[in-house]
Amino acid sequence: MAVPSSPPASPLFLREHEVRRGVELLFFGYTRLTRSIDEGLNEHGLGRAHHRALYFIARQPDLTISELLRILAITKQSLGRVLTELGERGLVETRPGVIDRRQKLLRLTEQGKAFEAQLFVALRTSLAAAYAAAGQESVTGFWRVLEGLIPDEDRAMVAALQKDMR
Amino acid sequence: MAVPSSPPASPLFLREHEVRRGVELLFFGYTRLTRSIDEGLNEHGLGRAHHRALYFIARQPDLTISELLRILAITKQSLGRVLTELGERGLVETRPGVIDRRQKLLRLTEQGKAFEAQLFVALRTSLAAAYAAAGQESVTGFWRVLEGLIPDEDRAMVAALQKDMR
DNA sequence: CAAGATACGTCAATATGGCTGTCCCATCTT
DNA sequence: AAGATGGGACAGCCATATTGACGTATCTTG
Incomplete structure (x- = not known):
């Protein structure tokens, strides 16, 4: 799996480190966020x-x-x-x-x-802190990328959830 | 309540719908991404x-x-x-x-x-498509928000993973 | 060197959250 | 009346995690 050190303009290859970064941040971010409610759940x-x-x-x-x-x-x-x-x-x-x-x-x-x-x-505490640290521009980007991860057939369902948000 | 270190308009209490949107997109985005490899794993x-x-x-x-x-x-x-x-x-x-x-x-x-x-x-296929659809600006924001979700004590570990990325 | 700490392995028991397959009932549709 | 649909329930299984206790090899330090 030898990788040339000066890659050609293959967009897929060029994106590898960006993809790995996304995979890792998603993993850690998601698991940490879900962990934040475990204590409350355990009480019940x-x-x-x-x-x-x-x-x-x-x-x-x-x-x-x-x-x-x-x-x-x-x-x-x-x-x-x-x-x-x-x-x-x-x-x-x-x-x-x-x-x-x-x-x-x-x-x-x-x-x-x-x-x-x-x-x-x-x-809210966890996400609001992350939003505040990143800034509104980043939050919009955060949403946009995540929306792109949702397959077409599921997108309507997700959109429906957010339909009547004021 | 004097909180000198935070700006006056600090959005710690973000509007609820922004937080719910993040929670939902993270849930769907993360689960869909992980599902994309299940088939390959099952083969083994x-x-x-x-x-x-x-x-x-x-x-x-x-x-x-x-x-x-x-x-x-x-x-x-x-x-x-x-x-x-x-x-x-x-x-x-x-x-x-x-x-x-x-x-x-x-x-x-x-x-x-x-x-x-x-x-x-x-x-890579899933994430690269989401990145492409959202644009580079969004990707940066995506990373920034996720980084903010990672507790301080774990951040060094995550950063170390990405240290020697080319 | 002896004593203790550390890195790793392992046993047994348990919990959680999924799955498949099958069958059932109530109700709606045609 | 027949079939489709919404939901419930049984039995059994699997994957992934947990705790606690104990064992062994190796490194570190008084």
Whole structure:
């Protein structure tokens, strides 16, 4: 795998160090951010999978099971376990769909809202510090690159989440 | 409350939606990027944990076990299993440290290098496309924000990885 | 040199969060 | 009435992580 020291104008090769930098920063950044909520989750005996469900239910009240499945991209069985546990702890409640009574609309209880908000504080603290240190210009770039990592078929779903943000 | 060191308009309390957007984009971007290598890993019966080890050994040949443990932030036992499996498949080899013979210096075999390079193609394809779509300015911002997510005590480690990038 | 610290390995037990496959029920659609 | 869809549930499996304790080789230091 000998690499010439003066590379030709192959854009793919030229980007290697930039790509490695991105891979590494994404790895460390993502894992550190998720670690920031572990303590709060542990207090309730919950894990990150529970947080992901909580988060997206908080984000889109009256989400259905199948919508949540598409967002999380896990199996019905895996999600079932998580939702059962969240229900048992009184953090999530469901009601039958209005239009389609087979559906279950997911919502956070008051307790669930409070807990999600508590976890969100940790996320906000970390991200806000990073945003502040980097500056608004950088934040825009940060978003743009991440958007480019999301495959076309998923982009509508992500955009929908952010649709009704004020 | 006198906080002399922060500017008056310090956006510590960013608008919530900016933080949620970052959380979501990081989640989707990171998970989609990691999924891009699953197929390649599956062909060898390996998982993402194996890739992380492979990746960092590729990045820093002659890495020691304890350095790798610090990077991955997992336990010795977890890493032990991963390295055993990589060794059995002839992807990673070790030799005793030169200065300190208790150490094991980790290296990829030729096979290991080829495999890591193959996986890297998928990462590069995804990230390079995102970089190209976003533009160089954005890439810089992307890096800056992610750097800000890494706690001070880990930053030296990450910087060391990128020290000898050409 | 003896004592202790360090680098690494290993055992056993456990938790978490995924997966597949199969079958079921209620409800909506045609 | 038949079929499609939303959701639940069973059984079993796998990957990846954890803790705690103990062992061995090697380096460092009083």
